[in-house]
Amino acid sequence: MTGGEQGRGRRPTIRDVAAAAGVSKSLVSRAFIDPDRVGSESLKRIMSTADDLGYRPSWSARALNGPNGGFIGVVIADLYSPALAPIVAGAYRRLRAAGHDVLLSMASLSEPGADRQLEKAQVAFLHDLRPASLLVVGAVPDMRSLETLATQIPIVVAGSRDVALPVAAEVVTDDRAGMDAVITHLVALDHQDIAHIAGIGKVGEARADAFRESMSRHGLATRSTIIQGDFEEDAGYRCARELLASDTPPTAITTAGDPAAVGVLAAIGEAGSDVAVVGYGNAPVASYHLTQLTTMDPDNQQIGATAAATLLDAHLGDAAGRQIRVQPKLIVRSTSIPRSS
Secondary structure (H helix, E strand, C coil), X not given: CCHHHHHCCCCCCHHHHHHHHCCXXXXXXXXXXXXXXXXXXXXHHHHHHHHHHCCCCCHHHHHXXXXXCCEEEEEECCCCCCCHHHHHHHHHHHHHHCCXXXXXXXXXXXXXXXXXXCCHHXXXXXXXXXXXXXXXXXXXXXXXXXXXXXXXXXXXEECCCCCCCCCCEEXXXXXXXXXXXXXXXXXXXXXXXXXXXXXXXXXXXXXXXXXXXXXXXXXXXXXXXXXXCCCCHHHHHHHHHHHHCCCCCCCEEEECCHHHHHHHHXXXXXXXXXCEEEEECCCHHHHCCCCCCEEEECCHHHHHHHHHHHHHHCCCXXXXXXXXXXXXXXXXXXCCCCCCC
């Protein structure tokens, strides 16, 4: 039976593959569930035959018949985040290159900026299909809903930190090194009065702490200002207006995320001020001709690839709490101007 003939009839089954390849049904099943236990020649013949017939194994059947569903699950916390998509892309490429099937699901389909939580249906779906391991991308507030899975399979978190789960590792950008490079760059441009618009959550706290430490290291602790905002454009605009209206406005403003920095640029444009601006994230908007934002690139695709490689090497019961930091790099564009004399 050819692939074309099969395509006009019923969906090909494992029996069809076995018959066409001249092997037993159990050997075909083993080839898809545990290929390391099948001889190379037989495995090659089975896979070639399956491709010719258009056969794909059922994930639900694999979950029932094997130790797990034979795939790796990826959960993205926020579908709208420009920072998380490159992490997923980097992880996906690494996992596919290693020959693994990948199932992507999302925490929720909430509106941009809304509270995120892992939907119960998604958790139940993952439990039923039994992934071999799980990559969580970003910060899901209700991580406890994954506690049962964490006792059954290895889990790695990318792009978030200090999660309330016994995960094998957390893979994040090195905020301390990144923020220190930002401040060093601004100091070289003769800035001393530097403000930071802080983000929210663990990432926001880490970048604010890194800003504080770097300003202190440069002897500028008394010249620094931190104002609480978030990662979004509206917060950057609002906080920048407040900073610019103060008695001692800063000559440079840093932010925890690029969208906030875009809001800062809008406020500066309205005020007609000469203020340097540096963001964090190297989101697509940072390189727009109208924006040309100096920013810290966390190398999100590398974070994803590193997280995937870590997941492939992870085993259930590995020591929890390991944090892997990926080195960011400063992207200098036109918004980091020297201090006006």
